[in-house]
Structures are given as structure tokens and as C-alpha cells.
Amino acid sequence: MRITLIGSGNVATHLGAAFKNAGHQIVQVYSPNLQNAALLAYHIKAEAIDDLQQINPNTEAFIISVKDDVIEGIAQQLAAHDKLILHTSGSTDISVLLKYNVKAGVFYPLQTFSRTKELNFWNVPLCLEGANENIFKIITELAQTVSNNVYPVNSAQRRVLHLAAVFACNFPNYLYSIAQGLLADNHLEFDMLKPLILETADKVQQQLPAAVQTGPAVRNDETTMNRHLEMLQNQPMLQQIYQLLSQGIIKMDKGTNGKA
Amino acid sequence: MRITLIGSGNVATHLGAAFKNAGHQIVQVYSPNLQNAALLAYHIKAEAIDDLQQINPNTEAFIISVKDDVIEGIAQQLAAHDKLILHTSGSTDISVLLKYNVKAGVFYPLQTFSRTKELNFWNVPLCLEGANENIFKIITELAQTVSNNVYPVNSAQRRVLHLAAVFACNFPNYLYSIAQGLLADNHLEFDMLKPLILETADKVQQQLPAAVQTGPAVRNDETTMNRHLEMLQNQPMLQQIYQLLSQGIIKMDKGTNGKA
Structure with missing residues (x-):
């Protein structure tokens, strides 16, 4: 052509x-x-x-x-x-x-x-x-x-895909950059996190994300979440993000339909 | 041993x-x-x-x-x-x-x-x-x-790594589950998003996340962001997450140090 x-x-x-x-x-x-x-x-x-x-x-x-x-x-x-x-x-x-x-x-x-x-x-x-x-x-x-x-x-479905792509790509990348910044502030190499980032993405190639959710929020581990919020006390934006996403995870439907 | x-x-x-x-x-x-x-x-x-x-x-x-x-x-x-x-x-x-x-x-x-x-x-x-x-x-x-x-x-560094891992793994996985739910609601296959998820994680293996940020927020494309927020009008939690993370991206330091 x-x-x-x-x-x-x-x-x-x-x-x-x-x-x-x-x-x-x-x-x-x-x-x-x-x-x-x-x-x-x-x-x-x-x-x-x-x-x-x-x-x-x-x-x-x-x-x-x-x-x-x-x-x-x-x-x-x-x-x-x-x-x-x-x-x-x-x-x-x-x-x-x-x-x-x-x-x-x-x-x-x-x-x-x-x-x-x-x-x-x-x-x-x-x-x-x-x-x-x-x-x-x-x-x-x-x-x-x-x-x-x-x-x-069709155009209506494509709008949904584009919105979903923001959640699946643009926002995770921003969260990677937050993680990278936290490490840089503490003289730790971003390299240390790279296998974890790749494995997290690889996991959902075979399983639904809701079925493989890990971390303190899904365990409702308040001790760890409170300690993390304390560590972020000088970064109110990061604190807000931590709180909101943790609330979302706590409330999420862990069933196989995976709806958040 | x-x-x-x-x-x-x-x-x-x-x-x-x-x-x-x-x-x-x-x-x-x-x-x-x-x-x-x-x-x-x-x-x-x-x-x-x-x-x-x-x-x-x-x-x-x-x-x-x-x-x-x-x-x-x-x-x-x-x-x-x-x-x-x-x-x-x-x-x-x-x-x-x-x-x-x-x-x-x-x-x-x-x-x-x-x-x-x-x-x-x-x-x-x-x-x-x-x-x-x-x-x-x-x-x-x-x-x-x-x-x-x-x-x-050491123990202090490990605490930071663990916090960074929540941002680099647990939170992105939750965002994947939101994306999956949006597709499911609209009868679209999650398979369609899998290459994007993997590529997003693969990109930061070589480059700093802040240097490869894409999407409407980093372009400050208000038309698209407002349309997305409208699409989420019946899901206030997702609207809040969209707004907060977009604000973060708009404010993020795009410099090579990648600090959020």
C-alpha cells in the first residue's frame, strides 16, 4: 500500500x-x-x-x-x-x-x-x-x-480503552517515578526496584490483577500503613496518594471479576 | 548449608x-x-x-x-x-x-x-x-x-525500600485492576491492555520514569482529562484517584533526577 x-x-x-x-x-x-x-x-x-x-x-x-x-x-x-x-x-x-x-x-x-x-x-x-x-x-x-x-x-469503546490505558500505563509510570524519588532521597539505586516493577507487570499477563494484589493495604495491616504515612510526613502529596490508593485497595472486590 | x-x-x-x-x-x-x-x-x-x-x-x-x-x-x-x-x-x-x-x-x-x-x-x-x-x-x-x-x-534503608515497593508494585497492580474493571464494564477484553502494561514496566528498565511519562496529564491536556473525569462520574473513588494522580503528574519534576 x-x-x-x-x-x-x-x-x-x-x-x-x-x-x-x-x-x-x-x-x-x-x-x-x-x-x-x-x-x-x-x-x-x-x-x-x-x-x-x-x-x-x-x-x-x-x-x-x-x-x-x-x-x-x-x-x-x-x-x-x-x-x-x-x-x-x-x-x-x-x-x-x-x-x-x-x-x-x-x-x-x-x-x-x-x-x-x-x-x-x-x-x-x-x-x-x-x-x-x-x-x-x-x-x-x-x-x-x-x-x-x-x-x-468503535469510538465509544476506544474512549474507554484510552481511559483504561491512563490507569494501566500513565499512572503506574508516575508511581514508579515516586518510588524512584524516594530511593534517590535515601541514596538507594533505582536498579533495586526494577525486577519488582517488571514482575508486577508480568504477573497480570496470566492472572487478574485483583487476584494477585499484595501489600499492607490488602492485608489491612494498619501498623505498616501508619508507619509508611509517618515516613511521608514531609511530602503531603505522596501521603495523600498513599492514603487514597490504600483505601481503594482495602475496599476493592477481591473476587475474580477484579472490579475495583 | x-x-x-x-x-x-x-x-x-x-x-x-x-x-x-x-x-x-x-x-x-x-x-x-x-x-x-x-x-x-x-x-x-x-x-x-x-x-x-x-x-x-x-x-x-x-x-x-x-x-x-x-x-x-x-x-x-x-x-x-x-x-x-x-x-x-x-x-x-x-x-x-x-x-x-x-x-x-x-x-x-x-x-x-x-x-x-x-x-x-x-x-x-x-x-x-x-x-x-x-x-x-x-x-x-x-x-x-x-x-x-x-x-x-540497613534497617532504615530497608524501610524506605519497602515503602518504595508499595508505590512501585502494590499501587500499580491496583491501578491495573481498575483498568481491568473499566474494560469489563464495557465488554472489552483485559488482554488488549497487557502489552501496554508490560511495555510500561519495560521502559523504565532503561530510562528514568519521569523522562518517559506520557498521557494527558503530562501534556496538561485539560480537554481529555475533563472528558475522562466525566466518564467516571458514577465512580467517585476512581474520579478522585484520576484527579489526584493527574495533579501529581502535572506538578512532577520532569528533570532527569525524576523526583516526583
Whole structure:
């Protein structure tokens, strides 16, 4: 397939590499910053552009991977080309594209990407939505050339996935940073915690999180919780977080449905 | 080394298997519940007992892996044997053992264990403390037979590690369970989130968490955060957690020291 990437950030970089590896042709990479476009374009043998007027019409699909609030404006400008237009956003409804009467779809990779870290794209869950069955079929075939985890997901479900991803990724990462800060304050190496972080994530690959909850809160071990709160007495924000999450764990449903 | 395990829970089970594999002899396994003791003892070819009066004195070390508030009573009862006594607790001071004038040490594995999940013990960080240099040397040699990650850690540092582990393990697992519940409520498979959970943990193996923070809060994307809070309007506890952790991320120091 001939694909044009709109955007050159973390998502576009990983998507572009996966498409290129699968044998697709990346026609152009657009970014308002030509240097950013050129960096990605170089790696995937595409042309870099910084102006949507320079779009090469000899493409089959535009894939828009830009900040949510810029998607609509770009879709509007691309509509005249009458090609497939996909966005990759977790929290943007497909209707934002449909406003401009385009052949619209969503190609949302449910993963956290950093340009500096490689990952196996075959494992990335791709959540797909098409404006009609034909478009859905085309993007499903495209998705299956780069991932083994392809799911049909409508806009309402995608919003839930995006919210769940905040709880499963962004918030845990913040908690890791709190842990790292506590160690740094006490001249302890963050390396010591790394196997624990990895094992905690690995455990829930096979079992439901609620079934493997450990720690003082799930045992309702007040002595330990009070000692921890005392240790945090000069860090009221951390104290608040400790208290709220511990309350949540104490109240959580330990049944197998795992609902918090 | 001839070792007696006091306790037959998650920690004792994994420790016992690691010691056995390394060629040590497990003399006995004690649990107040004989069936639990027998289950572990069977796997590591030891004798099961449910009464501390039945202790075989032909051992070199007692390793106490029981609930924190029971450690002291057991240490007191074992003191008469005049052997090395170690506990494996993150939040119990070595002084609890020293009260009874025993050859005391701490052998704290900084990991989350489930009896039902195997793990590579060589990667488990072992945090060691000895009442004196000789004891420290003995337990360091013992630790090095089962793990490549052996650290000297005093009781004050161990308390910090234990607190940091709550933030790095127990709280993230609770957030996974919230995410799982949100998906279940919307008939979405938890499988979809598993690669994201694993990648989030994998990322911080190489980079500081604060340097790889993603999500709406770190971008201060109020539109998305407000939409998420609206989606949680019938779950005030989750709303509170979302708000507090997002505030923390907004205020966090994105510098490389990663302090929250």
C-alpha cells in the first residue's frame, strides 16, 4: 500500500517503521517542522514535507498521527484528495473525520511509544474502526501486515480503552517515578526496584490483577500503613496518594471479576 | 548449608526452592498448619513440623518468613538453639531479633512472589543485613548462591525500600485492576491492555520514569482529562484517584533526577 504519514512523533515513527518493514511504500512524511519530518523520512525512505500543499496525490491513505486538537484541521485540508484518511488517536471520535465527508477510519495502536526505544510491533494491539464495511476491511488487511493483535473497536469503546490505558500505563509510570524519588532521597539505586516493577507487570499477563494484589493495604495491616504515612510526613502529596490508593485497595472486590 | 524454614507462604516457597536448587539442605519446614508445611516440605525434600518444640537442632540457620507481627515471638522461642536467625521482612527492624541476643540477620527479597507463578530467582534483589561483620559475610555467601543481585541494606534503608515497593508494585497492580474493571464494564477484553502494561514496566528498565511519562496529564491536556473525569462520574473513588494522580503528574519534576 502507498501510505502518507501526517506527523513525525512517537506513533508515526513506530508505525512508519512497521509499515516499511512489511513492504509498504511510505510516500511522504509531513510535519510542520521539516527537520522532524526529514529525520523520520530518511529512515523509511520517504519524502519529507512541511506544507500540506506539497502533498503527493499518488498515495492510497493518509495516516494522521498528530496532537488531538490538530486532527480536524488537517483532515479538512486533506479531504479534497478523496483518499482514505485514518487517525491514530485514542480519544478522538471518527465523526471528526466524517464531518468532511471523507473515507474515514481509525487505526489506534494501544501502546506507549518512545522514539528512543524499540519494541516488537507484532504484539501491539491495533484498534480499528471504519466508516463503512469496505474501509474496515481495507484497514484490517493493512493492520494484519504489521500486528498479530487486531481488534474491531468503535469510538465509544476506544474512549474507554484510552481511559483504561491512563490507569494501566500513565499512572503506574508516575508511581514508579515516586518510588524512584524516594530511593534517590535515601541514596538507594533505582536498579533495586526494577525486577519488582517488571514482575508486577508480568504477573497480570496470566492472572487478574485483583487476584494477585499484595501489600499492607490488602492485608489491612494498619501498623505498616501508619508507619509508611509517618515516613511521608514531609511530602503531603505522596501521603495523600498513599492514603487514597490504600483505601481503594482495602475496599476493592477481591473476587475474580477484579472490579475495583 | 543446613537451613530450617519457618513459614510456608509465598516467600518461604520461592526461597526454599532456590536454596534447594543451589544444593543446600532444607532440614525442616515449620508452619502452624501442618498441611501447608507438608506441601512445601514435599517439594524441597524436608521434614514438615507444626510445633516449634519439634525443631531439629542439627541446622545452621533459621529463616523466618511469616507475618511481621509474629516474627518476634518466634525469634524468642528459637533463641535457645543459639543458631543464626534471619527474617525476610521489609518492614521489620533487625532489633526485633537482637532483643533475644541471637545471631541475627535479615535476608529481604525485594520481589513480589506468588506460589502459583515461577520466576527466575537469580534476578531477585536480596537486601542483606547482619548483626555483625561475620554474620553479614555468612549470609552474603549464602545469598550469592541463589541470586546475582545482592545488596547490603540497613534497617532504615530497608524501610524506605519497602515503602518504595508499595508505590512501585502494590499501587500499580491496583491501578491495573481498575483498568481491568473499566474494560469489563464495557465488554472489552483485559488482554488488549497487557502489552501496554508490560511495555510500561519495560521502559523504565532503561530510562528514568519521569523522562518517559506520557498521557494527558503530562501534556496538561485539560480537554481529555475533563472528558475522562466525566466518564467516571458514577465512580467517585476512581474520579478522585484520576484527579489526584493527574495533579501529581502535572506538578512532577520532569528533570532527569525524576523526583516526583
